[in-house]
Amino acid sequence: MEGVDHLAHERNKSEFDVDAMKIVWAGSPHAFDVSDRISKLVASDPGFRKDNRSTLSRKELFKNTLRKAAYAWKTIVDLRLSEEEAAKLRFYVDEPAFTDLHWGMFIPAIKGQGTEEQQQKWLPLAYKMQIIGCYAQTELGHGSNVQGLETTATFDPQTDEFIIHSPTLTSSKWWPGGLGKVATHAIAYARLIVGGREHGVNGFIVQLRSLEDHSPLLGITVGDIGMKFGNGAYNTMDNGVLRFDHVRIPRNQMLMRVSQVTCEGKYKQSDVPRQLVYGTMVYVRQTIVADASCALSRAVCIATRYSAVRRQFGSQNGGPETQVIDYKTQQSRLFPLLASAYAFRFIGEWLKWLYADVTQRLQANDFSTLPEAHACTAGLKSLTTTATADGIEECRKLCGGHGYLCSSGLPELFAVYVPACTYEGDNTVLLLQVARFLMKTVSQLGSSKKPVGTIAYMTRVEHLMQCRCGVQRGFAELSVDLVEAAVAHCQLIVVSKFIEKLQQEIPGKGVKQQLEVLCNIYALFLLHKHQGDFLSTGCITPKHAALANDELRSLYSQVRPNAIALVDAFNYTDHYLGSILGCYDGNVYPKLYEAAWKDPLNESVVPDGYHQYIRPLLKQEIRTARL
Numbered sequence: 001m002e003g004v005d006h007l008a009h010e011r012n013k014s015e016f017d018v019d020a021m022k023i024v025w026a027g028s029p030h031a032f033d034v035s036d037r038i039s040k041l042v043a044s045d046p047g048f049r050k051d052n053r054s055t056l057s058r059k060e061l062f063k064n065t066l067r068k069a070a071y072a073w074k075t076i077v078d079l080r081l082s083e084e085e086a087a088k089l090r091f092y093v094d095e096p097a098f099t100d101l102h103w104g105m106f107i108p109a110i111k112g113q114g115t116e117e118q119q120q121k122w123l124p125l126a127y128k129m130q131i132i133g134c135y136a137q138t139e140l141g142h143g144s145n146v147q148g149l150e151t152t153a154t155f156d157p158q159t160d161e162f163i164i165h166s167p168t169l170t171s172s173k174w175w176p177g178g179l180g181k182v183a184t185h186a187i188a189y190a191r192l193i194v195g196g197r198e199h200g201v202n203g204f205i206v207q208l209r210s211l212e213d214h215s216p217l218l219g220i221t222v223g224d225i226g227m228k229f230g231n232g233a234y235n236t237m238d239n240g241v242l243r244f245d246h247v248r249i250p251r252n253q254m255l256m257r258v259s260q261v262t263c264e265g266k267y268k269q270s271d272v273p274r275q276l277v278y279g280t281m282v283y284v285r286q287t288i289v290a291d292a293s294c295a296l297s298r299a300v301c302i303a304t305r306y307s308a309v310r311r312q313f314g315s316q317n318g319g320p321e322t323q324v325i326d327y328k329t330q331q332s333r334l335f336p337l338l339a340s341a342y343a344f345r346f347i348g349e350w351l352k353w354l355y356a357d358v359t360q361r362l363q364a365n366d367f368s369t370l371p372e373a374h375a376c377t378a379g380l381k382s383l384t385t386t387a388t389a390d391g392i393e394e395c396r397k398l399c400g401g402h403g404y405l406c407s408s409g410l411p412e413l414f415a416v417y418v419p420a421c422t423y424e425g426d427n428t429v430l431l432l433q434v435a436r437f438l439m440k441t442v443s444q445l446g447s448s449k450k451p452v453g454t455i456a457y458m459t460r461v462e463h464l465m466q467c468r469c470g471v472q473r474g475f476a477e478l479s480v481d482l483v484e485a486a487v488a489h490c491q492l493i494v495v496s497k498f499i500e501k502l503q504q505e506i507p508g509k510g511v512k513q514q515l516e517v518l519c520n521i522y523a524l525f526l527l528h529k530h531q532g533d534f535l536s537t538g539c540i541t542p543k544h545a546a547l548a549n550d551e552l553r554s555l556y557s558q559v560r561p562n563a564i565a566l567v568d569a570f571n572y573t574d575h576y577l578g579s580i581l582g583c584y585d586g587n588v589y590p591k592l593y594e595a596a597w598k599d600p601l602n603e604s605v606v607p608d609g610y611h612q613y614i615r616p617l618l619k620q621e622i623r624t625a626r627l
């Protein structure tokens with residue numbers, strides 16, 4: 001029945017203060033207030049409706065996304081929302097759109113790689129959305145290998161301009177979000193050529209479309225790259241293709257914080273690492289870790305609530321069947337994902353601190369922690385997105401057949417999320433970067449340069465020094481093992497930071513105790529998953545392994561009465577979850593049944609095509625039967 005909380009009996013089992021846990025999840029009372037207020041604002045406004053996406057054609061879907069983006073911007077301006085509130089509003093609108101790349105990459109690139117003068121010129125236009133930007137780095141022929149990009153930017157001293165050109169088909173820009181139909185400007189990455197000499201890949205601000213009638217400018221060929229994985233999903237985003245035919249831009253549109261070209265055609269490299277050109281990717285990778293905890297917690301919230309609602313088998317003397325959340329197999333699949341959601345939340349908080357710290361150091365020309373920041377953002381982006389994509393799929397399976405319905409919210413969440421394993425750096429390529437960082441650390445063991453921070457533990461691997469010669473077999477030859485070592489390194493960071501979080505003051509009855517249970521589940525689940533490595537290296541004995549498994553089972557029993565309260569702490573509205581299986585009141589079956597009849601296919605009792613195709617078939621069968 002509507003208005004009845006079918007999960008009340010579960011909520012009454014909670015052994016901790018859920019409101020206090022909501023603050024821990026949000027990060028602070030202020031952050032909770034902003035999230036709670038903005039999520040309810042979006043949920044209550046029919047202008048942000050999203051339950052019809054799977055029934056729209058690509059063009060209808062895209063036009064609807066443009067309408068929503070404009071409506072969101074009007075809401076932000078009318079309500080005078082702060083930057084923080086505006087970002088939250090875009091988040092709860094929950095639809096990949098050009099605005100993600102405008103705010104999430106185009107603006108950060110100008111802030112990170114532009115000079116003061118360039119920031120003063122371009123940021124006010126971008127903040128007021130008087131220009132709409134995209135981040136055009138990837139090409140048809142190169143994405144991972146940035147130094148392999150082919151687009152050229154040749155300096156013309158006669159006119160004090162750069163000539164941006166796509167010399168080959170494979171140099172076509174390909175994938176940039178927002179590029180296909182909306183962006184008026186791009187940060188285009190190209191090989192800088194001055195006086196016939198190449199100076200590596202740099203970023204250039206290039207106008208793509210007229211601000212009068214949106215038509216592509218002279219020398220610009222631009223369009224959408226076509227449908228992507230799944231219906232709805234990421235097809236609300238106009239990922240585009242772009243070719244330059246000798247497009248001229250003023251010299252001052254090369255982002256010049258890292259490298260400069262003077263009007264005389266002299267190339268100058270600032271005394272900063274050239275990798276600062278990659279700074280925007282580092283920034284986005286750390287936001288993607290926070291996004292992972294959001295996406296995984298959404299899926300876990302749906303699967304946990306439904307697992308408490310769903311009953312299957314186990315009826316005693318005609319009594320109710322067993323809640324599937326009480327099956328040990330269901331718990332062993334679901335609760336490590338619940339623990340991971342909390343673990344990723346806290347590692348995302350720490351990574352945000354690490355990124356802010358390295359950014360502050362860069363302003364003082366202190367580059368000492370840049371390698372660690374690169375390794376951590378790359379490795380944790382890889383680890384958390386892989387685990388989240390796999391976790392969303394596992395949550396679909398935990399919901400049985402109904403998890404495959406669009407109305408469960410899980411198919412679309414999966415389809416929107418999985419490219420996170422690829423964009424902002426293919427996950428394996430990024431782990432290889434971590435492996436390179438670890439091997440460089442090993443090579444420095446014994447020198448005066450002592451490992452600190454997240455690699456401090458490596459001082460305890462002195463024995464690696466003796467086998468240093470062993471790794472002469474070549475990085476490529478050992479890359480599979482090195483990638484596994486990189487994953488283990490990142491998992492150690494996640495566990496360590498979860499433990500550090502628990503050493504902080506955490507208010508609320510029972511809250512810290514619940515987090516300790518989740519931290520132990522996360523750590524012991526990893527030990528169980530990689531038991532072979534721990535045993536083969538002698539880190540644990542078979543008895544330790546058996547004890548860990550026993551403790552995991554005990555921990556699952558401790559989580560069980562608190563599971564619904566732990567997902568309630570995410571404080572997601574039914575609108576944001578977009579899931580009948582995950583609705584707050586657990587009133588699943590009536591809502592599933594009602595939703596079925598709203599499908600366009602049920603607008604007519606007899607389907608289109610019956611008279612044309614089915615009736616003749618049936619008639620023919622009757623004739624055949626008479627033969």
Ligand SMILES: CC/C=C\C/C=C\C/C=C\C/C=C\C/C=C\C/C=C\CCC(=O)SCCNC(=O)CCNC(=O)[C@H](O)C(C)(C)COP(=O)(O)OP(=O)(O)OC[C@H]1O[C@@H](n2cnc3c(N)ncnc32)[C@H](O)[C@@H]1OP(=O)(O)O
Binds near residue numbers: 094423440
């Ligand atoms: C999705 C939306 C859904 C819903 C909407 C709701 C909310 C959205 C809200 C916000 C959204 C925010 C953003 C948008 C969201 C998602 C993003 C969407 C789209 C993604 C956009 C992209 O994909 S942009 C393109 C990304 N491309 C890449 O990542 C390319 C990967 N390749 C590389 O980074 C490099 O090629 C490389 C690192 C692999 C190799 O580089 P290179 O060859 O130059 O270097 P070497 O390997 O030789 O190493 C040399 C030394 O340099 C060091 N190094 C390398 N990189 C860095 C770095 N970044 N920083 C510091 N140092 C670096 C390296 O370690 C070596 O050092 P040594 O000491 O060993 O010499």
Ligand SMILES: Cc1cc2nc3c(=O)[nH]c(=O)nc-3n(C[C@H](O)[C@H](O)[C@H](O)COP(=O)(O)OP(=O)(O)OC[C@H]3O[C@@H](n4cnc5c(N)ncnc54)[C@H](O)[C@@H]3O)c2cc1C
Binds near residue numbers: 135422426
């Ligand atoms: C939804 C989506 C949105 C995107 N948005 C943008 C955007 O806004 N702007 C932008 O510039 N780009 C964007 N991209 C592009 C994205 O950044 C690239 O696709 C990504 O960096 C991967 O590069 P690639 O496609 O070249 O993969 P590849 O490198 O071709 O990967 C193919 C395979 O090769 C393997 N591989 C590659 N190099 C090595 C190596 N050295 N050693 C071992 N294995 C290797 C990879 O692990 C992978 O298995 C987007 C992509 C997607 C899917």
